[in-house]
Amino acid sequence: MNISKKKSRPKAITPRGFRDNFHSYLKKREEVQRVVNRVYELYGFERLETPAVETVDALGKFLPDINRPNEGVFAWQDENDAWLALRYDLTAPLARAFSQHRNTLQVPYKRYSFGPVWRNEKPGPDRFKEFYQFDADIVGTSSFMADAEMCFIVFDVLKELGFSTGDYCTRISNRKILSGLIQAVKLADTTILGDIELVVFRAIDKLDRLGLEGVKNLLAKGRTDSSGDFTEGANLSADQIDTIISFLQITNDDPNKTLEEMKFLIGDSEIGRQGLSELSNITDTLLSKDISNLSFKIDPSVVRGLAYYTGTVFETELSTPTGSLGSISGGGRYDDLVSRFTGQKVPSTGVSIGIDRLVSFLHECDGNNEKGVVDVLVTVMDENLIHHYIKIATELRENGINTDLYVGNPKDFGKQMKYADLRGAAFAIVVGTNEVEADIVQIKDLKLGSKLADNISSNEEWKEQPAQFPVKREALTKKILELLRR
RNA sequence: GCCGAUGUAGCUCAGUUGGUUAGAGCACUAGAUUGUGGAUCUAGGGGUCGUUGGUUCGAAUCCAACCAUCGGUACCA
Numbered sequence: 001m002n003i004s005k006k007k008s009r010p011k012a013i014t015p016r017g018f019r020d021n022f023h024s025y026l027k028k029r030e031e032v033q034r035v036v037n038r039v040y041e042l043y044g045f046e047r048l049e050t051p052a053v054e055t056v057d058a059l060g061k062f063l064p065d066i067n068r069p070n071e072g073v074f075a076w077q078d079e080n081d082a083w084l085a086l087r088y089d090l091t092a093p094l095a096r097a098f099s100q101h102r103n104t105l106q107v108p109y110k111r112y113s114f115g116p117v118w119r120n121e122k123p124g125p126d127r128f129k130e131f132y133q134f135d136a137d138i139v140g141t142s143s144f145m146a147d148a149e150m151c152f153i154v155f156d157v158l159k160e161l162g163f164s165t166g167d168y169c170t171r172i173s174n175r176k177i178l179s180g181l182i183q184a185v186k187l188a189d190t191t192i193l194g195d196i197e198l199v200v201f202r203a204i205d206k207l208d209r210l211g212l213e214g215v216k217n218l219l220a221k222g223r224t225d226s227s228g229d230f231t232e233g234a235n236l237s238a239d240q241i242d243t244i245i246s247f248l249q250i251t252n253d254d255p256n257k258t259l260e261e262m263k264f265l266i267g268d269s270e271i272g273r274q275g276l277s278e279l280s281n282i283t284d285t286l287l288s289k290d291i292s293n294l295s296f297k298i299d300p301s302v303v304r305g306l307a308y309y310t311g312t313v314f315e316t317e318l319s320t321p322t323g324s325l326g327s328i329s330g331g332g333r334y335d336d337l338v339s340r341f342t343g344q345k346v347p348s349t350g351v352s353i354g355i356d357r358l359v360s361f362l363h364e365c366d367g368n369n370e371k372g373v374v375d376v377l378v379t380v381m382d383e384n385l386i387h388h389y390i391k392i393a394t395e396l397r398e399n400g401i402n403t404d405l406y407v408g409n410p411k412d413f414g415k416q417m418k419y420a421d422l423r424g425a426a427f428a429i430v431v432g433t434n435e436v437e438a439d440i441v442q443i444k445d446l447k448l449g450s451k452l453a454d455n456i457s458s459n460e461e462w463k464e465q466p467a468q469f470p471v472k473r474e475a476l477t478k479k480i481l482e483l484l485r486r
Numbered sequence: 487g488c489c490g491a492u493g494u495a496g497c498u499c500a501g502u503u504g505g506u507u508a509g510a511g512c513a514c515u516a517g518a519u520u521g522u523g524g525a526u527c528u529a530g531g532g533g534u535c536g537u538u539g540g541u542u543c544g545a546a547u548c549c550a551a552c553c554a555u556c557g558g559u560a561c562c563a
Contacts, residue, residue, distance in 0.1 A: 012496075016555080060563080072562070089563055121562065122487095202561090225559045229488050305563055381521060409516085417523045432521055442522090449523065468522080 017129030040112040048111040050093040056083035086118040099341030107140035137350030148285040150351040159293040171299035180272015185240040199234040205303040258298040372424020380410035381432035
């Protein structure tokens with residue numbers, strides 16, 4: 001008989017790739033959300049909310065196989081064995097919702113969405129399995145003005161969040177130009193993505209991380225990384241590699257010069273020329289609008305979602321004095337996504353802002369002067385006076401003052417002060433029998449007291465309580481409101 | 487998936503060449519100082535020493551496998 005056998009306790013940990021977010025972070029996120037909402041609505045976008053769950057079919061994933069049921073997504077079968085999954089972005093649900101409700105929606109349909117998305121992938125230092133996206137899309141127009149609007153939106157959002165043009169830059173390109181390049185080096189005649197093109201595009205996409213040498217290796221035989229792992233390359237010829245590499249090196253602050261140089265390398269590829277003219281239109285539009293927060297350049301190394309984008313692609317990077325935050329936003333034109341459902345071409349374009357990094361950064365920035373939720377702590381001096389305390393707390397709350405009534409063990413009064421301090425309360429209310437008899441309450445200014453404490457050395461000075469003063473009981477609320485307004 | 491590093495209390499870590507009942511600080515709970523700000527004192531809770539197997543009279547310690555975490559890399563709508 002061994003009753004005291006140890007029970008195993010559950011481990012208190014967040015699952016890998018997930019996070020707990022606390023008060024001040026969430027407040028900051030709400031703030032950012034308000035700003036982005038406002039900008040989207042200024043541009044005439046309306047909100048849409050779709051469920052977290054979609055059918056796997058709608059998301060455009062192949063059925064998970066038995067060995068790897070959740071490749072990339074979180075998927076499961078419902079009671080009828082149909083596959084469902086958590087959404088992995090906000091665009092696929094938009095395509096589905098638009099197709100489903102298209103007879104009641106105005107085209108072009110401008111909508112924005114905010115919410116968490118989930119990806120069942122290995123998390124990294126700044127990558128998680130659950131993160132928030134903030135998307136704006138225009139469904140049903142092929143106008144380059146729609147693409148340009150996406151760029152303007154990002155500029156405006158960043159401006160409203162307090163960043164300046166030196167902090168960010170949007171890199172713009174066009175997928176048709178890449179297709180033209182593929183034709184120019186005679187890799188393929190089709191515009192349909194084959195295996196080699198995919199390898200080439202992936203290699204180009206890694207330019208910023210691996211540098212020209214790394215990309216060159218990936219275009220040739222392959223590349224061995226620092227851990228000794230080998231990645232198979234595209235096995236292109238030296239001529240082909242040279243052309244692609246010189247294409248990638250086209251970087252000019254003058255967008256029109258960049259376009260000139262691209263034109264030269266693309267040659268007479270039909271699709272490439274088309275891409276160039278689209279890119280040129282967007283550039284003209286961006287430059288024509290005389291705005292102060294414009295910061296972009298044409299960059300041939302922008303690739304993004306491989307099976308997704310069909311034309312314009314762009315990506316915005318944010319760098320701050322403390323270092324680069326990386327890409328915080330991206331998007332582009334996807335003309336084929338809706339036609340999966342409707343069978344008709346519905347050209348669309350959109351932008352997605354990943355706000356987690358933005359929020360983390362902004363949260364760290366003002367991490368030092370955080371304000372707690374609690375304005376006032378009502379302390380418990382004497383447990384027999386609890387009805388007094390409740391009355392005070394209720395009165396303060398009715399007047400919109402965030403009030404915490406101490407509900408811990410009240411025996412150690414010093415501990416209540418410590419608690420008030422740690423919660424960030426601005427004031428403590430102290431009422432004992434003396435105060436009740438005199439019909440007063442003591443208000444203690446915790447912020448002032450904390451400041452004074454630096455210059456206090458003796459215990460006697462403490463006892464004088466310079467940061468504390470009495471007011472008449474009925475004047476309490478008015479006084480607190482006045483003090484909080486300072 | 488591949489490569490590498492690391493696993494002892496909620497957190498940060500000690501733990502000797504293998505040797506009693508595995509420790510400290512912080513945090514937490516209670517008590518004391520009987521009405522005031524990160525204080526002091528006392529007591530307490532909290533550990534399958536990542537897991538399993540092996541060597542041994544004896545394993546947190548030595549060996550093996552596995553698992554997990556972290557980092558890099560691949561994939562990425």
